[in-house]
Amino acid sequence: MVTTNDPNYYQSHKGGGNGHSHDNGHDHSHEDDTVERVEHDLDYFQVRVMALITILKEKGILTTDEMRRAVEDIYAQTPAIGSRVVAKAWSDPAFRERLLENAAAACDELGIDTSSVNHLVALENTDEVHYMVVCTLCSCYPRPLLGSPPTWYKSFPYRSKAVADPRGALHDLGYEAPEGIELRVVDSTADCRYLIIPRRPKGTEGWSEEKLYNLITRDSMIGVGDALTPDEFEANRAALVE
Amino acid sequence: MDHKYQVGDKVKVQLRFPPGHIRTPEYLRGKEGVVSRYFGQYRNPEKLAYGKDGMPLCHLYWVAFPVNDVWAHQPAEERDKLLVEIYEHWLDSA
Structure with a gap:
C-alpha cells in the first residue's frame, strides 16, 4: 500500500x-x-x-x-458589486427604470462588465411581490454581480425546498416572507441570471447612495432576506467595534 | 422565425424524459403555466453540452406556475408562483 x-x-x-x-x-x-x-x-x-x-x-x-x-x-467578484448597483437604483429613479428594462446596459453605465451572462435580469421586491432565486439544476448565479454562490445556495436541501416549500425554505434560513405578499420563486435554469433589488428600508429617506450601499447584503440580492434596517446596521457596526 | 407564444398564453410543459443535458426541470414536466415574459433566442444547451454549436437558436420564455398547482401537498399561499425559463420546444399550448 x-x-x-x-x-x-x-x-x-x-x-x-x-x-x-x-x-x-x-x-x-x-x-x-x-x-x-x-x-x-x-x-x-x-x-x-x-x-x-x-x-x-x-x-x-x-x-x-x-x-x-x-x-x-x-x-475579485464579490457581492459589493451588486450592492453598488442596488444603491444606485435606490438613489436614482431613472437608473432604476433602465436597470429593470435592460440590466446589462445599466451595469455597463457603472463600468460593470456582465458580458459573461447571456441575459441579466433585475427584479424588484416591493410591498406586494417578493422574489427569491434558486437554481434547482445546478448553481446558476449572477457571478459578475455577486461573486461565487454561497454553500447553502448550492446545497440539495435549499435547491429542492425552495421550489417545493418556498416559505419553509426561507424560514430555514431565518427569514419569514411577509404574510399576504405574493412570493415568486425564480428557478434560474437556462440563460438568465437574476439580481434582486431588495425593498429600500424605511427610515432611509434622504440618505446618500454611499450610505445606502452599506445596507445592501448579498442575501437580500438573492431574495432570501431583506436589506438591513438603519438600526440593524448600527447594531452590526457597534458589534464589530466591540 | 417568430416565437410561437405571447405573454399571457397558457402553455403545458411536455411530459417526456429524454436523457442528456436538459434545462427543463423534471418537477415541471406535464405542468401547466402562463407565459410571463419572452426572453429572446439562445443556443440550445441540449446540443451545446455535447460540443455542438447549439443551432438553431431556441426561443426562451419565462413561464409562471402557481406553486400549489405543481405540488400535490400544496405547500404555499394561493398566489405564490414559480417562474422558470423554458425553451419553446418543451412547450405545447394548453
Missing part, C-alpha cells in the same frame, strides 16, 4: 509498480493494460483538478500563471 500527496506520483510511477517482475517467465506486456490502485488522502475532485491542471500545462493550453490569474479574477 502506498500513501502519497505527491502530485508527481502518478508521473514517476508510470508503467511500473504493477506488483510483479517482468522477468517472471511470461512475455506479454503489462505496460498498457494494468491500472495501479493507489491509496492517498486526496478526494475525488482534488485528483481530478490535479489531472486537469497537468494536462492543461503539458498541452500548452494554459500556463500556471494564467490559471492563478483566472482564480484571482473569480475571487
Whole structure:
C-alpha cells in the first residue's frame, strides 16, 4: 500500500509498480493494460483538478500563471458589486427604470462588465411581490454581480425546498416572507441570471447612495432576506467595534 | 422565425424524459403555466453540452406556475408562483 500527496506520483510511477517482475517467465506486456490502485488522502475532485491542471500545462493550453490569474479574477467578484448597483437604483429613479428594462446596459453605465451572462435580469421586491432565486439544476448565479454562490445556495436541501416549500425554505434560513405578499420563486435554469433589488428600508429617506450601499447584503440580492434596517446596521457596526 | 407564444398564453410543459443535458426541470414536466415574459433566442444547451454549436437558436420564455398547482401537498399561499425559463420546444399550448 502506498500513501502519497505527491502530485508527481502518478508521473514517476508510470508503467511500473504493477506488483510483479517482468522477468517472471511470461512475455506479454503489462505496460498498457494494468491500472495501479493507489491509496492517498486526496478526494475525488482534488485528483481530478490535479489531472486537469497537468494536462492543461503539458498541452500548452494554459500556463500556471494564467490559471492563478483566472482564480484571482473569480475571487475579485464579490457581492459589493451588486450592492453598488442596488444603491444606485435606490438613489436614482431613472437608473432604476433602465436597470429593470435592460440590466446589462445599466451595469455597463457603472463600468460593470456582465458580458459573461447571456441575459441579466433585475427584479424588484416591493410591498406586494417578493422574489427569491434558486437554481434547482445546478448553481446558476449572477457571478459578475455577486461573486461565487454561497454553500447553502448550492446545497440539495435549499435547491429542492425552495421550489417545493418556498416559505419553509426561507424560514430555514431565518427569514419569514411577509404574510399576504405574493412570493415568486425564480428557478434560474437556462440563460438568465437574476439580481434582486431588495425593498429600500424605511427610515432611509434622504440618505446618500454611499450610505445606502452599506445596507445592501448579498442575501437580500438573492431574495432570501431583506436589506438591513438603519438600526440593524448600527447594531452590526457597534458589534464589530466591540 | 417568430416565437410561437405571447405573454399571457397558457402553455403545458411536455411530459417526456429524454436523457442528456436538459434545462427543463423534471418537477415541471406535464405542468401547466402562463407565459410571463419572452426572453429572446439562445443556443440550445441540449446540443451545446455535447460540443455542438447549439443551432438553431431556441426561443426562451419565462413561464409562471402557481406553486400549489405543481405540488400535490400544496405547500404555499394561493398566489405564490414559480417562474422558470423554458425553451419553446418543451412547450405545447394548453
